[in-house]
Amino acid sequence: MRRAIELAARGLGSTSPNPVVGCVVLDAAGRTVGEGWHQRAGGPHAEVHALRAAGESARGGTALVTLEPCNHTGRTGPCSQALIEAGIARVVYAVADPNPDATGGAATLRAAGIDVEGGLLAAEAARGNEVWLTTLARRRPFVVWKYASTLDGRIAAADGTSRWITSAESRADVHRLRAEADAVVAGSGTLRADDPHLAVRGLDGVTQPLRVVVDTAATVKPGARVLDDAAPTLIAVAQDIGTAHLDGLAETLRLPRAAAGPGLDIPALLTALYERGVRSVLLEGGPTLAGAFVAAGAVDKAVGYLAPVLLGAGPAALADAGITTITQALRLDVTETVRIGPDLRITAYPHAE
Numbered sequence: 001m002r003r004a005i006e007l008a009a010r011g012l013g014s015t016s017p018n019p020v021v022g023c024v025v026l027d028a029a030g031r032t033v034g035e036g037w038h039q040r041a042g043g044p045h046a047e048v049h050a051l052r053a054a055g056e057s058a059r060g061g062t063a064l065v066t067l068e069p070c071n072h073t074g075r076t077g078p079c080s081q082a083l084i085e086a087g088i089a090r091v092v093y094a095v096a097d098p099n100p101d102a103t104g105g106a107a108t109l110r111a112a113g114i115d116v117e118g119g120l121l122a123a124e125a126a127r128g129n130e131v132w133l134t135t136l137a138r139r140r141p142f143v144v145w146k147y148a149s150t151l152d153g154r155i156a157a158a159d160g161t162s163r164w165i166t167s168a169e170s171r172a173d174v175h176r177l178r179a180e181a182d183a184v185v186a187g188s189g190t191l192r193a194d195d196p197h198l199a200v201r202g203l204d205g206v207t208q209p210l211r212v213v214v215d216t217a218a219t220v221k222p223g224a225r226v227l228d229d230a231a232p233t234l235i236a237v238a239q240d241i242g243t244a245h246l247d248g249l250a251e252t253l254r255l256p257r258a259a260a261g262p263g264l265d266i267p268a269l270l271t272a273l274y275e276r277g278v279r280s281v282l283l284e285g286g287p288t289l290a291g292a293f294v295a296a297g298a299v300d301k302a303v304g305y306l307a308p309v310l311l312g313a314g315p316a317a318l319a320d321a322g323i324t325t326i327t328q329a330l331r332l333d334v335t336e337t338v339r340i341g342p343d344l345r346i347t348a349y350p351h352a353e
């Protein structure tokens with residue numbers, strides 16, 4: 001199952017709005033005879049790829065799948081049926097399928113006399129499929145807030161200079177995060193300060209994420225790197241702001257202003273992105289926008305790249321998030337710390353109440 005979870009992760013960035021799924025088929029003697037993963041939305045499911053690879057060796061064997069096999073005819077046929085026809089004797093899955101259209105695979109397999117077990121490495125597999133599982137329940141995209149700061153939490157020096165706080169290795173790692181996301185979001189302040197490109201570079205065969213600029217007053221200038229043709233771009237502006245100067249440069253999205261504070265209504269932004277098919281968002285700053293996301297309860301995961309650098313002055317990674325006293329602090333659980341070149345990458349999730 002650990003191998004199936006690894007295989008599933010290969011689909012990150014190309015299966016949205018569908019899940020990532022991995023499958024390993026063992027023959028009757030317990031040898032691996034087929035591996036597969038879901039490669040793109042609308043394409044064959046993981047089980048089908050693994051069964052094809054196994055061929056006749058699947059008869060009497062075991063299928064290990066990270067998600068309960070589907071039971072429906074959607075864009076492809078039901079995997080429960082494919083497993084039965086292949087003569088599989090035992091199916092072990094990690095996470096039950098919460099999708100009402102597809103659920104019921106385990107029961108169908110059992111009714112066909114197959115030995116079925118669910119829940120193996122379920123927590124690990126659910127984390128690997130966190131985007132799909134979260135969005136299915138919440139009907140808004142899964143938001144990863146990424147920042148890169150000094151060890152004392154600053155993203156620039158007092159004079160605004162910031163190139164480069166984190167290492168080339170960390171910056172390359174961020175491109176992988178971008179490639180896994182359906183949309184990359186940044187605020188107009190970051191655009192003015194850094195003129196970021198927000199597209200994926202240095203990785204082959206990736207689908208470029210949608211670049212989204214939260215630009216309440218439509219201040220983005222023609223010639224900004226985010227407006228080049230490397231990836232599609234969406235400029236989110238307030239409903240009452242004119243955007244004629246952006247005609248032909250980027251698509252615009254009109255949104256209500258935030259009920260409190262400056263900027264746009266974050267839940268409305270996320271709903272609009274969800275309706276366009278965006279299931280995962282990489283929030284890349286800056287501090288003001290990140291503060292608004294935290295205040296809206298819209299950060300599902302934080303990934304911080306900490307460089308062994310001290311500045312002692314300069315803007316912090318996160319600006320006002322409406323937190324004024326320590327009991328209101330957003331507490332997180334760290335799930336991973338990794339050395340990336342000279343830096344430290346910390347992954348954390350808001351602490352579940």
Ligand code: AOF
Pocket residue numbers: 018019020021022037038041042043044045046047067068069070073074075076079097099102103
């Ligand atoms: C996948 N890949 O490997 C498995 C899935 O859109 P469809 O017709 O391909 O069906 C998608 C549903 O099938 C999905 O929401 C999930 O419930 C189930 N299993 N889906 O995309 C896979 N095994």
Ligand code: ZN
Pocket residue numbers: 045046047069070071077078079080
């Ligand atoms: Zn299926």
